[in-house]
Amino acid sequence: MNIIQHVANLLIRSVFHADPASWPWTWLVQAVVIGIAAFLAFAFVAIFAGPVSWIERRIAGRIQSRIGPNRVGPQGVLQWLADGVKCWLKEDLVPAAADRPLFLAAPYLVFTGMFGAFVVLPFGAQVVAADLNVGILYLLAITSLVVVGLLMAGWGSNSKWALFGGVRSAAQLVSYEVPSAFSLLCVVLLAGTLSTQGIVAAQGGWPWDWFIFRNPFMFAAFFLYFTAAIAEGNRTPFDLPEAESEIVAGYNIEYSGMRFLFFLFAEWANIWIMAAISAFAFLGGWQIPGIAPEQIAATKGWEFVGWQALSWTIFLVKATFLVFVVIQIRWTLPRLRVDQLMITCWKYLVPLSMLMVLGVLVLLALVPEGGGADTILRGAMVGLGLAVVLVSALRVRRTFRVDREHYREMEGRDLWYPPYRLP
Amino acid sequence: MVPAVPPPVRPNPVRAYFGNIRRAVSSTFEGMTVTMSWLFRRPSTIQYPDRTEKPVREMLPETYRGLLEVDLSRCTACLLCAKTCPLGCISIETCKHPDGAREFQTFDIDNGLCMFCGLCAEACNFDALAHTREFEASVSSAEQLTVRFVDRPGRLVAKAKDLPPRRPRGSILAALIPGFGRRRRRAAPPEPPASPAPAPAAGAEGPENPEGTA
Amino acid sequence: MTDTPAGRDPTAQAPLCPTGGDSAPLVVTTRIDDLVNWSRENSIWYLLFATACCGIELMQTGGPRTDLDRFGAVFRSSPRQSDLLIVAGTITYKMADRVRLIYAQMAEPRYVMAMGSCANCGGLFQQSYSVVPGVDAIVPVDIYLPGCPPRPEALNEAILRVQDLMKSEHWASRRQGRGNP
DSSP: OOHHHHHHHHHHHHHSOOOTTTOTTHHHHHHHHHHHHHHHHHHHHHHHHHHHHHHHHHHHHHHTTSOOOOSSSGGGTTHHHHHHHHHHHSOOOOOTTSOHHHHHHHHHHHHHHHHHGGGGOOOSSSOOSOOOTTHHHHHHHHHHHHHHHHHHHHHHTTOHHHHHHHHHHHHHHHHHHHHHHHHHHHHHHHHSOOOHHHHHHTSOSSGGGSSTTTOHHHHHHHHHHHHHHHHHTTOTTSOGGGOHHHHTTGGGTTOOHHHHHHHHHHHHHHHHHHHHHHHHHHSOTTOOTTOOHHHHHHOOHHHHHHHHHHHHHHHHHHHHHHHHHHHHHHTTSOOOOHHHHHHIIIIIIHHHHHHHHHHHHHHHHHSOTTSHHHHHHHHHHHHHHHHHHHHHHHHHHHHHHHHHHHHHHHHSSOOBOOTTOOO | OOOSSOOOOOOOHHHHHHHHHHHHHHHHHHHHHHHHHHTTBOOOOOOTTTSSSSOHHHHSOTTOOOSEEEOGGGOOOOOHHHHHOSSOOEEEEEEEOTTSOEEEEEEEEETTTOOOOOHHHHHOSSSOEEEOSOOOOOBSSGGGGEEEOOOSTTOBOOOSSSOOOOOOTTHHHHHHSTTTTOSOOOOOOOOOOOOOOOSOOTTTTGGGOGGGGO | OOOOOTTOOTTOOOOSSTTOTTOOOOOOOOSHHHHHHHHHHTOOOEEOOBOSTHHHHHHHHHSSTTOGGGGTOOEESSGGGOSEEEEESOOBHHHHHHHHHHHHHSOSSOEEEEEHHHHHHOGGGTTOTTBOSOGGGTSOOSEEEOOSSOOHHHHHHHHHHHHHHHHTSOHHHHHHOOOOO
16 A cells, blocks of 8 residues: 555545545545645755756866855755745746747646656655555656657757757657666565665665675666666766757756756756656665564654655665765766767667666576575675775765875865855 | 778677667766866855955956056056057046146046956056956946046046045945945854864765666 | 954855955845845856967966856856856957857847957957957947956956946846847
8 A cells, every 4th residue: 555545545535534445435535645745746846956056056066166046045955946936036038939738838747747656656665655566667658748748848949959959859759768768677676666665675775785785787787777877867978969069058948947946957857857766776766774674664652753754854865875975977078979878778788778678687597596606706796896986985085185285286275165154 | 002091990789889889877976076076176266245255356366457546646548558558548638727727528438338357547647547456336227337426526637746646446336336345245154173184984974876887 | 344353253254245355234125126136146147268378367266266156157058047148369350250159049138248358359360350359349348358358356256347347236227138230
């Protein structure tokens, strides 16, 4: 039973003193609860998208040796509010030559495509709007709706750059669906279910229970999925549809004010969604280390709420961390060319992700779960993950140290200025 | 016969394929570590209007050519500057009194036209016309771009024999332009004492980028 | 707010209004106009429009040393989404049509800044047969910024002037627009 039915039944029992199974208005209460849940998810997107845009600008600033927005409110935290209010109140231009219905509807369609994905995201132990038994398929399908919206925006704007952007994004999204679907197929193979909660339940709280550390092919599949997801989200280095240097602003070139804001909104929501999918499919989702999902379900009252909150927090932390990685990638890598984009997908990601599916299948047959070989494999993969973390940390340290001496010679000051020091 | 240009070496396609993958992974990893290290570096931004250690005009180089300023009490109206100016952005008019003294009618410098080449200031023999280190001169109408230095009628042209000392640069502009120097500076936040802090501990930022190889 | 004690907490925050020294103390804005103007002045998205050497300074101003992003001013490459058209450089008669077109494509409320001598009055090329003597001949200009080219801090100061301008306006009347030239 999912959280929505649970809450609806609770409401019916406690407020209306009726039996939810036989009461004639059960559907109405459920509809209201679903509406409230949708509103909460919407508010979550809005509240997430705003501050993260500010955080990204601050991080981008630091990476580029600048500061980023720090004047609006304390340290610029209200920057997103200023941007939002301004965009909301700006003139809503519709070009005279535009295909009016398409032009007007496109941003909302894009946003709907992104927003629909929230239905199956498992936020916590019992918290999922609808635990569909075709969850992963639904995710792949609903996020593809975005293509229609972007293409509508590109075509409806009646501008050559917008059309280029729309067609590019259609080509890109359709292409990168393939590797991302294959990578998720690895997860489905291991979990034996398409349901998102089932996938989380098939993992565990400790890192060696996560799918990413299950075997080498899953480790690679995670990075393949992450790359494909970044491309699907039109993020740098795959932001060809809105490449300033080539096609001005891409599909959103003719949009101003609120409608443009919806595109931005959808972009931020999409970052969150792809980070969340990576987190629940590969990184164990909301699983609390040491606590089995059945134990959480068995608790009552405030204890139940506490475990729920903890699982929710764990999921949010994992997803937010991946969001930061996406942001850092954006400000690290330059943009690909169109042909390179397609080569990356069809010559590298697609064959490799197929290989990962095969490898996972073979390992499933050869290495029984829970056996000695499985334990060794998981231990080795966790070791590999730790090694990657350690090596990258040492590289960061080395890069920093070399430049620190140069900086001291040139400026006479210390280069050390940690991110928590806000200028 | 040996061809002048050796035929291109075709790389082994399999090696090229996996070499590309290796390069993509290693270069992304390298880039990610570099950007991560920049998060721990001091930004080079000078927080211009108010949060600088000292006003920006004091950070400018000694020879910086900012807005032009003329000290009329030292100006002999020799018109050298106006004649030197390639654009003609300095206009000087004088009239002669019956007793021989000359009076300034206009001494206008069109900041909008000026290209800050410094020829006029070099031509000036009496250090009357000089560049200041001021640059905050945005205005909201085109007329205000012209600075009129004759602030009151009856300003006599100076004689080269007895010149008063040059007034401090910038003070004349400050008196002429309303709201001049409006971007005042707040005290900069004190720099914390430079501690011999070690470089970022290896584990401190460790969990930040396990996806460095993404 | 011109001077604060030197021993102030280093994490002390800027006032709500970001123009720096002579700003009002932190107040909770209640009037709609204040809120709207606050949001507009803190989110000046300027158009990437550089035709000459001033463009180099324009890029420089967005760069690390004079970080315009501190004030929420970022560049947009589409005129539909930008609030401020910074005419950075010489405008020839051939380009004049495009400037007008770009201005016409911008959404209200929109502002124009003439940056540098060439945009102010034609500057060095004033006498040329092909150069527009001042961009105010073709579009209404809100802020003139002298300099050849102005240094990045000067452009930064001009952005603050635009903020001052926005602060003194009624959003509703500005929203009506001034029409296209």
